[in-house]
Amino acid sequence: MSEPRKLLKGSTGDWEVVVGLEVHAQVSSKAKLFSGASAEYGAGPNENVSLVDAAMPGMLPVINKFCVEQAIRTGLGLNAKINLWSRFDRKNYFYPDLPQGYQISQYKDPIVGEGEIEIEVESGETIPIGIERLHLEQDAGKSIHDLAPNESFVDLNRSGVALMEIVSKPDMRSAEEGAAYFSKIRTIVRHLGTCDGNMEEGSMRADVNVSVCPAGNYQKYRETGDFKYLGTRTETKNVNSIRFTRQVIDYEARRQIEILESGGTIDQETLLFDPATGETRTMRSKEDAHDYRYFPDPDLLPLEFSQEWVDEIKASLPELPDQKKHRFMEEYGLSAYDASVLAMHRAQAAYFEAVANGRDGKLAANWVTGELFGALNKADKEIGDSPISAGQLGSLIDLIKDGTISGKIAKDVFALMFDGEETGDPADIVEKRGLKQVTDTGAIEKVVDEIIAANPKQAEQVKEKPKTMGWFVGQVMQKTGGKANPQAVNEILRKKLGVE
Amino acid sequence: MASITDLTLAELRDALREKKISAAETTDAYLGAIEKAGELNAFVTVTADNAREMAKASDDKLAKGDGGDLEGVPLGIKDLFCTEGVLTTAGSHILDGFKPVYESTVTANLWRDGAVCLGKLNMDEFAMGSSNETSFYGNVINPWRRKGDDTALTPGGSSGGSAASVAAHLCAAATGTDTGGSIRQPASLTATVGVKPTYGRCSRWGIVAFASSLDQAGPIARDVRDAAIMLKSMAGHDPKDSTSIDRPVPDYEAVLGASLKGLKIGIPKEYRLDGMPEEIEALWSQGADWLKDAGCEMVDVSLPMTKYALPVYYIVAPAEASSNLARYDGVKYGHRTKDFDDILSMYENTRAEGFGDEVKRRILIGTYVLSAGYYDAYYLRAQKVRKKIFDEFTDAFEKCDLLLTPSAPSAAFGLGEKTDDPVQMYLNDVFTVTGNLAGLPGASVPAGLDAQGLPLGLQLLARPFDEETLFKGMYALEQAAGFEARPENWWVG
Numbered sequence: 001m002s003e004p005r006k007l008l009k010g011s012t013g014d015w016e017v018v019v020g021l022e023v024h025a026q027v028s029s030k031a032k033l034f035s036g037a038s039a040e041y042g043a044g045p046n047e048n049v050s051l052v053d054a055a056m057p058g059m060l061p062v063i064n065k066f067c068v069e070q071a072i073r074t075g076l077g078l079n080a081k082i083n084l085w086s087r088f089d090r091k092n093y094f095y096p097d098l099p100q101g102y103q104i105s106q107y108k109d110p111i112v113g114e115g116e117i118e119i120e121v122e123s124g125e126t127i128p129i130g131i132e133r134l135h136l137e138q139d140a141g142k143s144i145h146d147l148a149p150n151e152s153f154v155d156l157n158r159s160g161v162a163l164m165e166i167v168s169k170p171d172m173r174s175a176e177e178g179a180a181y182f183s184k185i186r187t188i189v190r191h192l193g194t195c196d197g198n199m200e201e202g203s204m205r206a207d208v209n210v211s212v213c214p215a216g217n218y219q220k221y222r223e224t225g226d227f228k229y230l231g232t233r234t235e236t237k238n239v240n241s242i243r244f245t246r247q248v249i250d251y252e253a254r255r256q257i258e259i260l261e262s263g264g265t266i267d268q269e270t271l272l273f274d275p276a277t278g279e280t281r282t283m284r285s286k287e288d289a290h291d292y293r294y295f296p297d298p299d300l301l302p303l304e305f306s307q308e309w310v311d312e313i314k315a316s317l318p319e320l321p322d323q324k325k326h327r328f329m330e331e332y333g334l335s336a337y338d339a340s341v342l343a344m345h346r347a348q349a350a351y352f353e354a355v356a357n358g359r360d361g362k363l364a365a366n367w368v369t370g371e372l373f374g375a376l377n378k379a380d381k382e383i384g385d386s387p388i389s390a391g392q393l394g395s396l397i398d399l400i401k402d403g404t405i406s407g408k409i410a411k412d413v414f415a416l417m418f419d420g421e422e423t424g425d426p427a428d429i430v431e432k433r434g435l436k437q438v439t440d441t442g443a444i445e446k447v448v449d450e451i452i453a454a455n456p457k458q459a460e461q462v463k464e465k466p467k468t469m470g471w472f473v474g475q476v477m478q479k480t481g482g483k484a485n486p487q488a489v490n491e492i493l494r495k496k497l498g499v500e
Numbered sequence: 501m502a503s504i505t506d507l508t509l510a511e512l513r514d515a516l517r518e519k520k521i522s523a524a525e526t527t528d529a530y531l532g533a534i535e536k537a538g539e540l541n542a543f544v545t546v547t548a549d550n551a552r553e554m555a556k557a558s559d560d561k562l563a564k565g566d567g568g569d570l571e572g573v574p575l576g577i578k579d580l581f582c583t584e585g586v587l588t589t590a591g592s593h594i595l596d597g598f599k600p601v602y603e604s605t606v607t608a609n610l611w612r613d614g615a616v617c618l619g620k621l622n623m624d625e626f627a628m629g630s631s632n633e634t635s636f637y638g639n640v641i642n643p644w645r646r647k648g649d650d651t652a653l654t655p656g657g658s659s660g661g662s663a664a665s666v667a668a669h670l671c672a673a674a675t676g677t678d679t680g681g682s683i684r685q686p687a688s689l690t691a692t693v694g695v696k697p698t699y700g701r702c703s704r705w706g707i708v709a710f711a712s713s714l715d716q717a718g719p720i721a722r723d724v725r726d727a728a729i730m731l732k733s734m735a736g737h738d739p740k741d742s743t744s745i746d747r748p749v750p751d752y753e754a755v756l757g758a759s760l761k762g763l764k765i766g767i768p769k770e771y772r773l774d775g776m777p778e779e780i781e782a783l784w785s786q787g788a789d790w791l792k793d794a795g796c797e798m799v800d801v802s803l804p805m806t807k808y809a810l811p812v813y814y815i816v817a818p819a820e821a822s823s824n825l826a827r828y829d830g831v832k833y834g835h836r837t838k839d840f841d842d843i844l845s846m847y848e849n850t851r852a853e854g855f856g857d858e859v860k861r862r863i864l865i866g867t868y869v870l871s872a873g874y875y876d877a878y879y880l881r882a883q884k885v886r887k888k889i890f891d892e893f894t895d896a897f898e899k900c901d902l903l904l905t906p907s908a909p910s911a912a913f914g915l916g917e918k919t920d921d922p923v924q925m926y927l928n929d930v931f932t933v934t935g936n937l938a939g940l941p942g943a944s945v946p947a948g949l950d951a952q953g954l955p956l957g958l959q960l961l962a963r964p965f966d967e968e969t970l971f972k973g974m975y976a977l978e979q980a981a982g983f984e985a986r987p988e989n990w991w992v993g
C-alpha cells in the first residue's frame with residue numbers, strides 16, 4: 001500500500017500523484033430533503049418548487065426521515081461509523097440559484113464518519129480506500145445563462161433536493177484508482193438503492209482533488225499524517241462521468257508536474273473540466289474563495305436517532321458488492337479480479353450464481369466473464385438481454401464436464417444459441433446436430449491409423465520433432481468433425497507415433 | 501355601557517356571545533378609532549374591507565351559536581407575521597410590495613378561532629430596535645405622555661405598533677414577537693400586558709425570521725386575562741416548525757385567581773443595576789411585597805452570568821440575522837434596485853437601498869462574528885455562555901417557581917433620545933434578553949407610574965413550559981397593583 005505506485009516520469013525526476021474525491025450522490029427520494037416538494041427529474045422549469053425551496057419569508061425546513069435513512073444505509077454500505085448525533089449547519093453565500101442565501105449542509109458533525117471500501121484495479125490488485133465522512137446537504141437550483149443575451153434564468157427544481165456528499169481520504173494514487181473508486185461508490189449506492197447513480201441526469205457527480213509530490217513523499221505523509229509532504233491540490237468541480245474523472249486526474253497530474261518542473265508553483269484553485277478539450281480551467285482562485293461562515297442551523301434540531309434504528313436498517317441491507325466478492329472467492333474459488341467483476345453488478349452476479357450453483361465455480365466464472373461477457377459486449381447487450389439463459393449455460397457446462405462435448409464444441413454450441421440459430425436445451429442441440437464427442441478409442445484408433453498410413457514422411461519426422469504431433473491432432477479432429485475427445489486423440493497418437 | 505372599544509377582550513367576547521353587540525359594529529368601532537389615531541402611526545396597513553367581511557362571517561357564526569373562542573374579536577397583527585394576500589413588510593423597504601400567498605400558523609390559529617384582522621402593525625425594521633424608530637414606515641408614537649408635557653415618546657420596540665395600538669384601544673389585543681424583549685419592553689412602556697411564551701410554544705412558521713433560536717410570538721393585551729385568552733389561541737404544536745414543541749396547550753384563563761400560597765419567588769440580585777431609577781427599584785420591592793401578601797415566599801437568588809447576557813445576545817442574534825436576511829437579495833420578491841450592471845452590484849445596491857442603518861449594523865456584526873478566524877472567539881464563546889445562562893436559570897428554578905424583576909430599565913423616553921448611541925438603545929433589553937437566551941416564558945405586567953406619570957412594568961419569568969404558574973403570578977401582581985391609569989385621548993383628531 002505504501003510503496004510508490006504508478007510513478008510518473010518527469011524531466012527532473014519521478015513524481016507521485018495523490019487523489020481524493022468528493023462524490024455528490026442524489027438520494028433516491030420522491031421528496032426533497034427539507035421541503036416535501038417533489039424531487040422527480042424531468043419536470044418543467046420551476047414546477048417542483050415549494051415555498052421553502054423558494055426561501056419565502058418565514059418558511060422553515062423540516063427534515064425528511066426517508067433521506068436520513070438512505071444516508072444511514074449508504075454509511076453502512078461504506079463500512080462507516082454512523083453518528084447517532086449529528087447536526088445541520090448553514091453554509092452562507094450569495095448566488096441567484098441559492099434562494100436562501102445559504103445551503104443547509106453538515107459541517108462539523110456529519111451523520112456518517114470514517115469508513116473503508118475496496119477497489120480493484122486491472123492488475124488484479126485490491127486496494128483499500130478510506131472514507132473520511134458522508135454528510136447530507138441540499139442541492140442548489142440551476143442558473144441558465146444562454147436563453148437571453150442580457151438576462152439569466154433560474155430553475156429551482158433541484159433547489160433543496162437531498163444529496164449525500166461522500167468524501168474519500170487522499171488514498172488514490174492514479175487516474176485508474178480514482179476512476180475505480182468513483183465506479184465503486186456508484187456500484188455500492190446502486191446496490192443499496194440509495195442513489196440511482198444516473199450521471200446524465202445529474203444524480204451523481206464528483207469534485208476531484210489532485211496533487212503531485214516528489215516520489216517518496218506520499219510514504220512520509222502516511223507515516224506522519226502531515227499534509228505538508230503532499231503538494232498543493234486543485235479541486236475540479238462537478239465531474240459527471242468516470243471517464244472524465246480519469247481524464248481530469250491525468251491532465252492535472254501532467255499539468256502540475258510541468259509547472260513544478262519549470263520552477264512554478266501550484267495555486268490552490270477551483271477548476272472546471274472541459275470535456276471538449278480534455279483540459280481544466282480556473283473557476284476561482286484561492287483569493288476568491290468564499291468565507292462560508294458555517295454555523296449550526298437554528299431552524300433545525302440536532303439529528304438524533306437510536307442504535308436500534310441503525311441495527312434495523314443494517315438487518316435490511318442487501319449483500320453488498322464487496323461482501324459478495326469475498327463470498328465468491330471463498331465459495332467458488334475465484335480470483336479477486338473475477339470475483340470483483342462478477343460481484344459489482346447485481347444482475348451479473350445473480351446470473352453467475354445461477355450458472356455456478358452446484359457446478360465448478362471457476363469454470364462457470366470463465367464462461368460468464370469470458371465467452372458470455374465478450375459476446376454481450378460485441379453485440380452491445382446488457383446481461384438482462386442475454387439470448388442465453390443461465391440455465392442453458394449451466395447445462396452447456398455440464399455437457400463439457402461429463403465429456404459429452406469438448407470445450408471447443410461447447411463454444412460452437414454457445415455461438416449457435418447466442419445467434420439465435422438454436423434454442424432450448426443444449427443437450428438436445430448437441431444430440432440433434434450430432435456433436436457428441438467420440439470417446440470410443442477403437443474409432444479414434446482407426447482414424448489415426450489411416451492418417452499415419454497416408455503420411456509416412458510426417459510420421460518419421462515426429463520422432464525427431466515431437467512438436468509436429470500437433471499437425472496429426474489437427475488432421476484427426478478434421479476427420480472427426482471436431483468430435484473426437486482431444487485427450488484420447490493425444491494419447492493414441494503418442495502411442496502409435498512413439499512420442500514420449 | 502362603555503364604548504365598545506373600551507371593553508376588554510374578555511368582556512367583548514362575552515358581549516358578542518350574548519349578542520349584546522355584533523361583530524360588525526365592533527369592527528366598525530375599531531376601524532373608526534384607527535382612522536382617528538393616524539398620528540400614532542401604529543398601523544402600516546389597515547385591512548378595513550377584509551375586517552368587515554370577517555366580522556360578517558363571525559356574526560353568522562355567532563347567530564348559529566357556533567362561534568370560536570375569539571369570534572368577532574378585532575385584533576392587530578405585528579407586520580412580521582405573513583398574512584395571505586395582505587402586504588407584509590417587517591417594517592422594511594426591502595419587502596416592498598410583498599404579499600404572501602400563505603398565512604402564518606399563529607395568525608391562522610387566531611382566524612380559526614374567529615378573530616377579525618384589522619390590519620398590520622408598525623414595528624422596528626425586522627424587529628431590530630427598542631423604540632420603533634428603525635421602521636421604514638416611520639416611528640410609532642406612544643399614547644402615553646409625561647404629565648404636562650406633550651413631547652412625543654417612544655412606545656418601545658420592536659412591537660411598538662402592537663403596544664401602542666393596544667394602549668390606545670385601536671384593537672382588542674395584538675400579536676407581537678419577542679427576540680430580546682420586543683414584547684415585554686414595549687408592554688412596560690405602554691401599560692399593557694405582554695407575554696413571551698416558552699421558546700417552541702408558538703410556531704415560528706410564517707413569521708419573518710430575525711434570530712431563529714430566540715424569536716417567539718406572543719400577545720400584547722390590555723390585561724392578564726386577555727393575554728391568557730390570546731396565548732391559548734396562538735400556541736400549539738406545528739409540524740412545519742421543527743423547533744415547535746408537541747405539548748398540550750393548557751387553558752391559561754382557568755388558572756387566573758388560583759392561590760399562590762407556598763409559591764417561591766426568586767429575586768435575582770444581579771438585576772439591580774447601577775444608575776437604575778429609584779422609582780423602578782421601589783416598584784420592584786413593592787411587587788415583591790404584593791406577592792408576599794398573596795402568600796408567596798421570597799427567595800434571594802443569584803444569576804452571576806446576567807452581565808454577559810447582552811453581549812451574548814448581540815453576538816448570537818446578529819449572527820443568525822445575518823444569515824436569515826441573506827434571502828432578501830432582490831431576485832425573488834420585494835425591492836430590487838434599478839441601478840446595477842451585474843449580479844453583484846444588483847445584490848449590493850438592492851440591499852444598500854432596502855435595509856435601514858440598524859439592520860445593516862446587525863448584518864455587519866453578524867457577518868463579522870461568524871467569519872473565519874473570529875467564529876471561535878465570538879460565536880462559539882457566546883454559545884458556551886448562553887448554555888451557562890441556561891444552566892444558571894435551571895439551578896435558580898430549583899430554589900423558586902418564578903423570578904421577579906423590573907421589565908425595563910426606564911420608562912418611555914423621547915423620540916430621538918437614544919438613536920445616536922446604539923449601545924444605550926441596546927440596554928433597554930437588559931432585563932429581558934436573558935429569558936430569550938434561556939428560552940424561558942416571561943411577561944411584563946403594568947405595576948405603577950413614575951413621577952412623570954409614565955407607566956412602569958414588572959417582569960415575571962418562569963420555568964420552560966410553565967406558563968400556568970407565570971399567569972398565576974401575573975394575575976396576582978395585576979390584582980395587587982390595581983393599575984387603572986389611562987393615557988389622555990390627545991391623539992383623537
